[in-house]
Amino acid sequence: MLAxxxxxxxxxxxxxxxxxxxxxxxxxxxxxVELAMFYNHEGADELVxxxxxxxxxxxxxxxxxxxxxxxxxxxxxxxxxGIRSLENIKTLLRAGADKVSLNSSAVANPELITEGANFxxxxxxxxxxxxxLNSETGTYKVYTHGGQKETPLDAVVWxxxxxxxxxxxxxxxSMDQDGEKNGFELNLTRKISEAVDVPxxxxxxxxxxxxxxxxxxEGKADAALAASIFHYKETSVASVKKFLKQKGVAIx
Amino acid sequence: xxxxxxxxxxxxxxxSQALKRLEQSYIISDDPGELDTTDGLIxxxxxxxxxxxxxxxxxxxxxxxxxxxxxxxxxxxxxxMQLLFDESEEGVxxxxxxxxxxxxxxxxxxxxxxxxxxxxxxxxxxxxxxxSQSALIQGLEPNYAYFVHxxxxxxxxxxxxxxxxxxxxxxxxxxxxxxxFGTQFHPEKSGVFGQALLKNYLRLVSQIDDSCSCGEEKC
Numbered sequence: 001m002l003a004x005x006x007x008x009x010x011x012x013x014x015x016x017x018x019x020x021x022x023x024x025x026x027x028x029x030x031x032x033v034e035l036a037m038f039y040n041h042e043g044a045d046e047l048v049x050x051x052x053x054x055x056x057x058x059x060x061x062x063x064x065x066x067x068x069x070x071x072x073x074x075x076x077x078x079x080x081x082g083i084r085s086l087e088n089i090k091t092l093l094r095a096g097a098d099k100v101s102l103n104s105s106a107v108a109n110p111e112l113i114t115e116g117a118n119f120x121x122x123x124x125x126x127x128x129x130x131x132x133l134n135s136e137t138g139t140y141k142v143y144t145h146g147g148q149k150e151t152p153l154d155a156v157v158w159x160x161x162x163x164x165x166x167x168x169x170x171x172x173x174s175m176d177q178d179g180e181k182n183g184f185e186l187n188l189t190r191k192i193s194e195a196v197d198v199p200x201x202x203x204x205x206x207x208x209x210x211x212x213x214x215x216x217x218e219g220k221a222d223a224a225l226a227a228s229i230f231h232y233k234e235t236s237v238a239s240v241k242k243f244l245k246q247k248g249v250a251i252x
Numbered sequence: 253x254x255x256x257x258x259x260x261x262x263x264x265x266x267x268s269q270a271l272k273r274l275e276q277s278y279i280i281s282d283d284p285g286e287l288d289t290t291d292g293l294i295x296x297x298x299x300x301x302x303x304x305x306x307x308x309x310x311x312x313x314x315x316x317x318x319x320x321x322x323x324x325x326x327x328x329x330x331x332x333m334q335l336l337f338d339e340s341e342e343g344v345x346x347x348x349x350x351x352x353x354x355x356x357x358x359x360x361x362x363x364x365x366x367x368x369x370x371x372x373x374x375x376x377x378x379x380x381x382x383x384s385q386s387a388l389i390q391g392l393e394p395n396y397a398y399f400v401h402x403x404x405x406x407x408x409x410x411x412x413x414x415x416x417x418x419x420x421x422x423x424x425x426x427x428x429x430x431x432x433f434g435t436q437f438h439p440e441k442s443g444v445f446g447q448a449l450l451k452n453y454l455r456l457v458s459q460i461d462d463s464c465s466c467g468e469e470k471c
Contacts, residue, residue, distance in 0.1 A: 002419060003376040003396060040443075045376055071269045076398060076441045096265040098441065120263075121299050123372050123400045168372060197361055199374050222375065252376045252396040 001250040004216045005045035005223035006237055007201060008230045010035060012081075013052045015061035019231045032065045036073050039230070042237040044075065045252055048101070048171070048225060051081030052146075063095050070096020078126055080171075089116045093124060101126035101171055104144035107151055107158070110165055117166025122198075127162035128171040131155035131188060140188050147175050156191050163196045170200045171225065177205030181229070184211055189219035201225050209235060209243035216249055254278040254457065255290035257317070259307040262298035262331070270440035270447065276454050284316035292324060292457030293317070297331030301342040301356060301403070304335055314349060321351050325431045325457045330401060333427065333434030342403055351432045353408035359420070369420050372402045377417040377437075379425050386414045387456045388426060388433055388449060395445040397425065397437035405436070431460065 011018050016030040028034055036047055049069070051062040059082055066079055079092050080101030089100050089112075106113050106127055116125045130147050131140040140155035159170050172192055174185030184202045193200040199222035202215040206226035215224045229235050245251045254271060256264055258280045271278045281287050295317070297304055308314040317326065328336045337348045340356035348356070359371045376396040381389055399417065405424045407413055415426035417436075427434045433453065439446035 001378060002373070003378075005375050067265075070266050071272070074270065074273070074441060074443050074447055076400075076438075093263055094265065096263065096269065098263070098266070122402075123374060124298070169374065197368065197370050198372070199370055222370065 003252040007225040009048040009227040014058040047077040066095040101128040103128040113165040122168035126169045127167035132175040174204040181207030184215040186219040193220040253290040255287040256280045295328040295332035301340040302346045328434040397442040399437045
């Protein structure tokens with residue numbers, strides 16, 4: 001049976017992981033490779049690296065990080081952040097990333113999804129969507145540039161379009177829930193998961209193990225991503241997976 | 253020495269690194285002459301069947317692979333596995349290498365009962381061993397493996413099936429005929445299990461003394 005995936009997300013700035021300071025047992029908690037291997041050992045099904053570097057130097061450093069990670073890690077990983085061109089996509093995939101995630105650049109230039117998918121296959125192209133609820137209309141709007149810019153796009157409509165363009169997976173982050181630790185945005189996750197026929201990763205809001213159960217059962221997500229609760233050791237990948245297994249969820 | 257067949261499709265870096273972790277020497281090449289100096293081949297691949305066959309033909313690799321399959325071990329991974337079969341309905345009906353009888357079909361995305369399901373089949377799925385005598389899975393316990401694919405193999409002969417996964421029906425996950433093997437999943441991305449399977453393949457390669465030398469009588 002196909003397992004639900006648990007995906008830790010690592011924010012990388014200028015080649016260093018930010019927020020991993022709680023890992024006292026690691027020699028260097030800022031080292032992306034060491035942290036990746038730690039999560040792999042804990043049973044992570046996949047990893048996402050989000051490059052939050054603001055400079056070109058930082059971006060180039062990320063390519064080196066990807067190479068180092070690919071040399072060690074024997075599970076799949078996705079790289080996102082600042083990918084603007086087919087050339088960027090090629091560089092990262094050739095460096096060993098299994099998938100790239102496109103966010104602002106996909107909204108600005110939807111053809112980039114198609115170009116990437118044509119070149120390496122749909123399965124390599126993840127469309128990352130940051131969405132926020134508009135309480136007046138009851139709809140969810142897409143935001144870009146790290147949540148700074150509102151777009152006129154409806155999240156469900158955009159998700160469907162992205163899949164039509166060639167995206168092989170949707171990484172959906174709820175900006176309302178992100179950082180709140182009150183659980184994932186189940187309503188929107190379910191809407192998108194039912195609207196598209198590619199896997200959907202729920203992101204934003206994980207606070208405890210049962211939130212993951214809700215994301216899979218109510219949200220119909222195929223995978224769930226979290227950052228802080230794993231980094232700050234509020235829970236571990238292993239204990240979340242143990243809980244889900246006890247609840248009868250297919251877990252590796 | 254392992255030869256990774258590079259015909260211009262897919263990400264060879266992860267696979268080469270997996271071999272490196274197993275301390276296995278390898279070359280990455282699109283030249284039949286160079287590949288012929290190796291003891292065993294790995295045919296990776298991500299992308300479309302038709303494009304892949306086109307490139308294999310263009311580089312004279314399809315003839316080479318067909319010839320050497322009798323004497324030199326070959327492992328196809330993901331699309332590389334699908335290429336081993338007779339033909340694929342991906343895009344237009346395209347002939348494959350014809351090393352294992354069968355045809356490649358797309359997941360319909362809907363069951364006979366009308367239930368929709370997601371395509372690609374992406375993520376970790378459990379394997380069931382069908383032929384536990386196969387050298388490829390010797391000493392291994394069935395485990396999770398990492399799959400990413402939208403097409404599956406429909407085997408003509410059930411005796412070529414080594415392991416299956418279940419995704420709205422039986423999905424051949426490991427196949428083999430003689431020295432030709434294929435995995436629909438990515439062993440290089442399938443954690444400890446995938447690494448152990450690759451190790452089995454490398455052991456099998458090292459046990460085959462007869463290395464193929466094309467141009468000579470036996471090829």
